[in-house]
Amino acid sequence: MNGFRQPSVLPGFGLTLGFATFFLSAIVLLPLAALVLKTASMSWGDFLEVVSSPRALASYRLSFGASLVAALINTVFGFIVAWTLVRYDFPGRKILDAMIDMPFALPTAVSGIALTAVFAQNGWIGQYLEPYGIKVAYTWLGVTVALTLIGLPFVVRSVQPSLLEVQRDLEDAAETLGATPLYIFRRIIFPTVLPALASGFTLAFARGIGEYGSVIFIAGNLPMKTEITPLLIVIKLEEFDYNGAAALGFVMLAMSFVMLLSINLVQAWARRGMVAARR
Amino acid sequence: MVGITASSAAEISARPGRRTVASVVIRWAFIGVSLGFLAAVLLAPLAAVFTTALGEGVAAYFRSFADADTGAAIRLTLFTAAIVVPLNTIFGICAAWAIAKFEFRGKAFLMTLIDLPFAVSPIVSGLVYVLLFGAQGWFGSWLLEHNIEVIFALPGIVLATLFVTFPYVARELIPLMEQLGNDEEEAAMTLGASGLMTFLRVTLPKIRWGLIYGVILCNARAMGEFGAVSVVSGHIRGLTTTMPLHIEILYNEYAFVGAFAVASLLTLLAVITLIVKSLMEWQASRASGN
Numbered sequence: 001m002n003g004f005r006q007p008s009v010l011p012g013f014g015l016t017l018g019f020a021t022f023f024l025s026a027i028v029l030l031p032l033a034a035l036v037l038k039t040a041s042m043s044w045g046d047f048l049e050v051v052s053s054p055r056a057l058a059s060y061r062l063s064f065g066a067s068l069v070a071a072l073i074n075t076v077f078g079f080i081v082a083w084t085l086v087r088y089d090f091p092g093r094k095i096l097d098a099m100i101d102m103p104f105a106l107p108t109a110v111s112g113i114a115l116t117a118v119f120a121q122n123g124w125i126g127q128y129l130e131p132y133g134i135k136v137a138y139t140w141l142g143v144t145v146a147l148t149l150i151g152l153p154f155v156v157r158s159v160q161p162s163l164l165e166v167q168r169d170l171e172d173a174a175e176t177l178g179a180t181p182l183y184i185f186r187r188i189i190f191p192t193v194l195p196a197l198a199s200g201f202t203l204a205f206a207r208g209i210g211e212y213g214s215v216i217f218i219a220g221n222l223p224m225k226t227e228i229t230p231l232l233i234v235i236k237l238e239e240f241d242y243n244g245a246a247a248l249g250f251v252m253l254a255m256s257f258v259m260l261l262s263i264n265l266v267q268a269w270a271r272r273g274m275v276a277a278r279r
Numbered sequence: 280m281v282g283i284t285a286s287s288a289a290e291i292s293a294r295p296g297r298r299t300v301a302s303v304v305i306r307w308a309f310i311g312v313s314l315g316f317l318a319a320v321l322l323a324p325l326a327a328v329f330t331t332a333l334g335e336g337v338a339a340y341f342r343s344f345a346d347a348d349t350g351a352a353i354r355l356t357l358f359t360a361a362i363v364v365p366l367n368t369i370f371g372i373c374a375a376w377a378i379a380k381f382e383f384r385g386k387a388f389l390m391t392l393i394d395l396p397f398a399v400s401p402i403v404s405g406l407v408y409v410l411l412f413g414a415q416g417w418f419g420s421w422l423l424e425h426n427i428e429v430i431f432a433l434p435g436i437v438l439a440t441l442f443v444t445f446p447y448v449a450r451e452l453i454p455l456m457e458q459l460g461n462d463e464e465e466a467a468m469t470l471g472a473s474g475l476m477t478f479l480r481v482t483l484p485k486i487r488w489g490l491i492y493g494v495i496l497c498n499a500r501a502m503g504e505f506g507a508v509s510v511v512s513g514h515i516r517g518l519t520t521t522m523p524l525h526i527e528i529l530y531n532e533y534a535f536v537g538a539f540a541v542a543s544l545l546t547l548l549a550v551i552t553l554i555v556k557s558l559m560e561w562q563a564s565r566a567s568g569n
Contacts, residue, residue, distance in 0.1 A: 005383035009465050011474035017377035020449075021389075023370045027441050028395055031407035034417055038410050077316045084313040088306055096314075098557045102321060105496065105549035107503025108401075109523040110542040113530050114324035117331055117539075124323055149320045181305065210400025213505035213523070217530070230402035230506065237406065237510060242415050249406045256398040260391070263398075 032253065039250040042243055050247040059229040060251075066140055066228075067208030070147035071155075075201045078155030079193070085156070086163040100156050103149050108213025115146055116218045138220030143228065146214040151204030158200030162193045162270075195270035202266050206259035210252065328546050332539035343540040348517040352525035352541070355436070359521060360501045363440045367497050371448025372490075376478070378449075379456035380464070390453070396445045404442045405510025408435055431513030436521065439507040444500045451493030452486060459485055488559040499552040503545050 005013065039047065050056065085097050103111065119126045119136040126136060136142050166189050174184050212230040220226040229252060236245035333340050343349060374393060378386055396404065410416050412429035422429060429435045463485075467477040483490075505523040512519040520528060522541055529538035 005381055008381055008461070009468050010380050010461060010477075011468070012478075013377060013381050013383075016373040017381075017383075020370060020374035020377055023366075024374075024389075024392060024445075027438070027445060029392065031411055031438075031442065032395070032399075034411045035403070035407045077312070080309055081313045081317065084309045088310055090310055094557075096317065098553050099317070099321060101553055101556065102325070102549060105499050105552040107499075107505060107523050107542075107545045107549070109505040109526050110328065110503070110545050110549075111324060113526065113538060113542060114327045115320075117327040118323045124327065125319060145320065149324070152320065181301065206398065210398075210403070212400065212402050212509075217527075230400050233402050233406060234510060237409060240415070242410065242413065245406055246410060249403045252400050252403050256395075256400065256403075260394070260398045264391075 035246060035249055035253060038242070038246040042247060046243065047247050050244045051251050055223055055227070056229070056232060056248060058224045059227050059232045062140060062143060062226065063209050063229045066143040066147055067151075067205050067211075070144050070151055070208050071201050071205040073144070073148050074151045074155045074204050075197055078152060078200060078204075079159055079197060081152075082156045082159035082163055086160055100153050103151075103153050108150070108211070109217070111149055112146065112214040112217035115149060115214065116142070119145060119218065137218050138226065140226060142218035142220070143215050143226065146218050147204075147208040147211060150211050150214055151208055154203035154207065155197070155200035158196045158203065158270075159193055162196035163189075166192045195266070195272075199263070199266045199270045202259070202263050206256070206263060209255060209259070325546065328539055328542050331535055332543040334539075335536050339536050340540050340543075343534075343537040346537065348520070349525060349529075349537065349541060351517045352520050352522050353544075355433075355520070356502050356522040359433075359436055359440055360498055362437050363444060363501045364494060364498050366441060367444055368448050368490075368494055370445070371450075371452055371493060371497075374449040375452035375456050376482075379453050380461055393446050393449055396442055401443055401504065401506030402510060405439045405507035408438050408442075408511050412438075430511050431515065431519060433519070435511035436508050436519065439511045440501050440504050443504050443507045444497045447497035447500060448490070448493035451489050451496070455486055455489040456482070488562045492556055492559045495552050495555045499548055502548060 081100070085093060085100075116123075116137050118124050119129075119142060121127065121130050121135070121137070123137070129136060134141070136145055170188050171184055174188060179187075210230060212228070212234075215228055216231055219228065219231075221231060229248060233245050233248045233252070236242075236248065344353075374389075377383075378390060409430055411418060412422060412435065413419055414423070414430075416430075427434075429438070463481050464477050467481045468474075472480070502521075503523055504521075505527075508521055509524055509527070512521070512524055514520060514524060514528065516528065522545060526538050526541050526545075529535075529541065
């Protein structure tokens with residue numbers, strides 16, 4: 001195979017790689033290519049008109065803004081949760097640890113209606129925010145809450161292993177030498193977990209931009225105000241405006257590629273950080 | 280991961296000189312903030328699913344499953360998962376065998392491509408199939424001539440679900456098989472076992488738990504997928520509505536007991552998925568001697 005692959009006594013390379021590549025092309029690559037080709041068949045003017053319309057711009061602002069805020073909330077609280085789960089022992093810790101993955105396993109429509117029930121004006125939490133004039137459901141805050149739930153496991157699961165890498169000897173030594181807890185955190189713990197935090201933040205942010213199911217129930221879906229970009233694509237499709245839907249879909253696909261690239265870069269950086277910490 | 284954190288937490292609390300007043304205050308502040316945050320965004324919604332579903336009594340809860348459209352939605356979801364999960368499992372095993380057992384050029388690129396469906400918005404995942412098979416799509420007129428329905432019908436739902444759950448089994452198996460290495464398989468081959476026999480008798484028992492978790496997770500996502508399926512389904516009540524889409528219809532009709540009753544089934548599925556994951560991690564930590 002002239003250098004394409006290293007020799008091995010194990011069989012089945014051609015068969016398994018062949019099937020995997022065929023299935024990948026049929027299910028994922030060909031349909032994505034259709035989206036790119038459809039967009040390419042539009043003229044520049046039409047494309048720009050769709051993707052830079054005020055309604056589209058407002059939807060980008062909401063999708064990006066809410067994802068960013070949610071990812072930041074998750075970075076702070078995700079760190080606290082990860083720290084609590086790794087460093088402290090308390091009743092129910094293992095169950096809590098297992099439940100962190102809930103948003104991965106729970107269908108997005110279920111999280112959507114459940115969050116709306118909790119944060120609506122008469123909901124368990126919403127009724128206590130109402131007197132202060134804070135409306136969560138059917139505002140951009142609701143979108144942020146939904147994206148916080150969806151992004152939480154990404155940050156916690158990134159940070160947990162890196163917290164185990166923190167050298168406890170260093171912490172003990174610093175403490176003996178009179179360092180305050182804040183100083184220890186700033187100089188020893190934070191630098192070790194920073195790459196993992198960045199990686200979790202990027203993953204949560206990327207997931208938030210494309211999220212649909214959990215958001216649309218709590219968002220209210222008012223054009224220009226609480227309409228996320230994926231919903232705008234759905235509306236274009238319902239109006240049989242395939243070109244408009246394809247153009248917006250292309251923007252989101254391009255965004256996914258940018259995010260995928262950033263995730264790879266951040267994770268490469270995180271791995272280097274882990275290796276350095278082990279030394 | 281759970282196995283490691285458990286031992287380290289025990290180790291930390293056993294460390295001497297760690298029980299000063301400040302450390303106790305910090306400790307309870309962290310636990311308090313964590314519990315408060317998780318209670319608000321995670322536990323309250325879960326509890327809301329069950330209290331709303333049972334809000335008008337147990338009888339009303341079970342009556343909501345007697346509805347013909349709800350029954351049809353449950354059957355469609357089970358049927359879709361029965362097609363999607365086996366296909367993605369076969370793909371996952373093939374991809375993991377090729378990627379984890381062999382060294383070849385372009386491997387990292389192939390893995391990035393397999394991860395693509397994770398990065399793409401579910402709406403885009405549905406959209407691409409509409410552009411291919413929809414009435415104005417690339418194959419739209421050909422399908423119309425031959426009277427084949429893809430979009431707003433079962434094939435579209437299956438394709439969109441395949442796309443969204445595509446990486447799960449492969450993603451679970453590749454790191455596991457890479458970590459386990461090739462030595463035992465090479466020994467089996469040298470001793471004259473056939474390729475299939477080597478896989479079934481040597482590899483499969485080692486990757487069993489990872490495979491089960493990958494399949495269960497793939498199944499949970501297949502049954503729960505909303506966005507992508509919503510784009511291709513057309514929402515024809517009793518015909519092309521899966522369980523998550525049926526939840527949306529009931530919810531928008533203010534049939535909250537019905538909507539949350541269907542949601543409670545999917546929530547139970549998610550809980551079972553997490554229990555299997557915990558079992559798998561417990562098995563893994565036992566196998567590695569922790």
